[in-house]
Amino acid sequence: MVAEGSAFIHVIITIGVLLFAAKIFAELFARFKLPIVLGELTAGIIVGPFALGAIPVFNGEPLVVLDETVKHIGEISAIVILFIAGLEITPREFLRGGAAAFTVGSLGVIVPFFVGFYVFEAYGLSALESMLIATALTATSIAITIQVLTELGRMRSKEARLILGAAIVDDILAIATLSVVTTMVQTGNTTPDIVEIALLIMKILGLFAALLIGAIFLIPKLLHTERLWKSKGSIEGVTTAAFFGAAGLAAFVGLSPIVGAFAVGMAVASTRVIHRMEEYVDKLQIIFAPLFFAIIGAQVDLRGANVNVLYLSAILVAVAIITKLVGTGLPSILFLKKDRSKAMRVGIGMISRGEVGLIVAGVGVSAGAITGDVYTSVIIMVAATTIITPLWLKAAYKKVPPEKAPSSAKTATKDDAPSP
Numbered sequence: 001m002v003a004e005g006s007a008f009i010h011v012i013i014t015i016g017v018l019l020f021a022a023k024i025f026a027e028l029f030a031r032f033k034l035p036i037v038l039g040e041l042t043a044g045i046i047v048g049p050f051a052l053g054a055i056p057v058f059n060g061e062p063l064v065v066l067d068e069t070v071k072h073i074g075e076i077s078a079i080v081i082l083f084i085a086g087l088e089i090t091p092r093e094f095l096r097g098g099a100a101a102f103t104v105g106s107l108g109v110i111v112p113f114f115v116g117f118y119v120f121e122a123y124g125l126s127a128l129e130s131m132l133i134a135t136a137l138t139a140t141s142i143a144i145t146i147q148v149l150t151e152l153g154r155m156r157s158k159e160a161r162l163i164l165g166a167a168i169v170d171d172i173l174a175i176a177t178l179s180v181v182t183t184m185v186q187t188g189n190t191t192p193d194i195v196e197i198a199l200l201i202m203k204i205l206g207l208f209a210a211l212l213i214g215a216i217f218l219i220p221k222l223l224h225t226e227r228l229w230k231s232k233g234s235i236e237g238v239t240t241a242a243f244f245g246a247a248g249l250a251a252f253v254g255l256s257p258i259v260g261a262f263a264v265g266m267a268v269a270s271t272r273v274i275h276r277m278e279e280y281v282d283k284l285q286i287i288f289a290p291l292f293f294a295i296i297g298a299q300v301d302l303r304g305a306n307v308n309v310l311y312l313s314a315i316l317v318a319v320a321i322i323t324k325l326v327g328t329g330l331p332s333i334l335f336l337k338k339d340r341s342k343a344m345r346v347g348i349g350m351i352s353r354g355e356v357g358l359i360v361a362g363v364g365v366s367a368g369a370i371t372g373d374v375y376t377s378v379i380i381m382v383a384a385t386t387i388i389t390p391l392w393l394k395a396a397y398k399k400v401p402p403e404k405a406p407s408s409a410k411t412a413t414k415d416d417a418p419s420p
Contacts, residue, residue: 006059007067014053014064015073015291018298021047022290035390037147040290044297045383053298066298075257077292081143082258083243084281086265087274088155089164091216094266097165100335104162104328105169108350111327112137113177116319123315128184129370135181136357136378137320139174141296141386142167143258145349147289148390152397159342162332163349168262170328170350172208175256176201178360207253212263215246219267235273236280239264300383301376309373313380320385324350345396352389357382 021043029039047053053064094101116134121127145163149155180200219242229235243264250260268277305313329347336342361370361378370378 007069010061010065011067011069014066014070017047017053017064018044018294019287019291022294026290035148035394036151037144037289037293038387038390040293041144041297041386044294045300046297047294048298048300050298050301050303064298066295070295071299074292074295077288077295078143079244079247079257079261080281080284080288081146081292083261083265084285085142085146085155085164086262086267087269087277087281089161089266090270091212091266092270093161094165097161097335100162100332101165102169104166104331104335104346106173107331108140108166108170108324108328109138109173109177112320112323115323119315119319123312125374129374131181131184132360132370133316133374133378135174135177136353136360136381137316137323138170138177139353139357140167140170140324140350141352142171143292144352144386144389145393147293148393149349150285152394154397157342158336159332159345159349162335162346166328166346167350168208168259171256171259172204173201175254176204181360204254207250207255208259208263211246211250211253211255211260212266215242215263215267216270219264220271223268223271223273235276239268239273239277239280296386297383299379301379302383305376305380306373309376309380312373312377313384316377316381317384317388320353320381321351321388341396341400345393348389348392348396351385351392353382353385 022040025039025043025046026036027039029042030036045051047064049062049064049066054062057063113134116137117130120130120133125133142164145167146155149157149160149163154160180196219239222238222242223229223235229238243261246260246264247257248260250263251257268274325344325347328350329343332343332346333340336346357378361375361382
């Protein structure tokens with residue numbers, strides 16, 4: 001009992017330290033006109049368990065601990081962030097841009113995967129190691145891009161809508177890829193059945209469609225029952241329960257939890273309570289956004305870096321950046337009226353890697369499928385792309401005049417979504 005109490009206290013202290021550091025660094029970076037999210041990430045790296053947080057001040061243990069409980073809090077924070085992102089686009093807008101989102105999102109997985117696989121196989125790594133690295137290159141960490149676009153007031157722009165839709169497709173396909181590669185690692189089979197892969201991807205896309213349709217049908221009916229929800233905070237509480245429930249359901253059927261939260265966010269965007277929810281989520285974002293990015297930063301461990309790791313990391317980061325710019329930026333030109341600047345911003349917004357990269361690295365090293373050098377290189381790639389994206393995205397918007405946005409999701413026009 002004492003040990004459990006001690007672990008709980010340690011988690012509380014960790015959350016307090018990370019949140020406080022995130023807000024301090026956010027203020028500092030804001031003063032220098034740098035992306036706030038970058039400050040929050042930097043705070044996590046500096047006070048994390050692999051840096052200053054390793055100082056033994058808590059009963060001889062490190063100040064900051066990165067156990068499963070802390071990581072789960074980070075995952076919960078990601079769910080909240082993606083629900084908030086879903087509020088920015090109605091289901092009608094999402095479906096109207098469906099062809100664009102599916103094309104860009106699909107190529108955003110296919111190009112990094114195959115280029116990554118062949119580049120690192122040519123580099124001399126085994127087929128299984130190359131496949132794991134290729135998988136780590138697939139999924140975009142959309143939460144970081146969302147936060148930067150929100151900070152810049154660009155969430156209603158055409159390219160932001162395309163990034164959102166494409167990132168959801170990207171995430172779904174990346175999860176499918178991860179499922180296949182994880183099975184291959186466990187079985188040692190490097191020649192998967194193409195038919196089985198196709199069926200798995202179709203199954204996952206079908207599950208997402210069912211989840212989205214269910215949310216669109218049920219959420220408005222639930223929230224528009226005014227006679228039922230009269231006490232203060234009922235609408236907000238029920239909505240929170242709904243997006244957490246949808247996130248859990250998504251995870252249960254094999255999808256990423258953030259996909260469920262995003263689907264509920266879109267469903268809420270088309271209801272009469274959207275303005276009320278926007279006021280509520282502004283408060284949620286104050287706590288959960290900095291906490292998420294600090295926890296992501298805290299997972300960066302650069303202690304295993306050496307010359308070989310740095311060389312491999314440089315190639316990995318270059319492939320990560322180029323493949324997303326080509327895979328998502330080039331096809332975006334077709335859906336953004338041949339506006340190369342907007343298409344470039346889509347490519348930049350999709351560069352950041354995150355959770356999937358970290359999961360792949362963990363699966364690979366646990367199974368003995370990748371070496372310590374490859375593991376560290378993947379971690380550095382995730383950290384580097386996470387830092388590069390907010391800086392580059394802010395610079396890309398520096399000379400762009402602010403767009404006149406509609407007051408809410410319900411008043412959006414047809415021009416707000418990419419052309420299918």
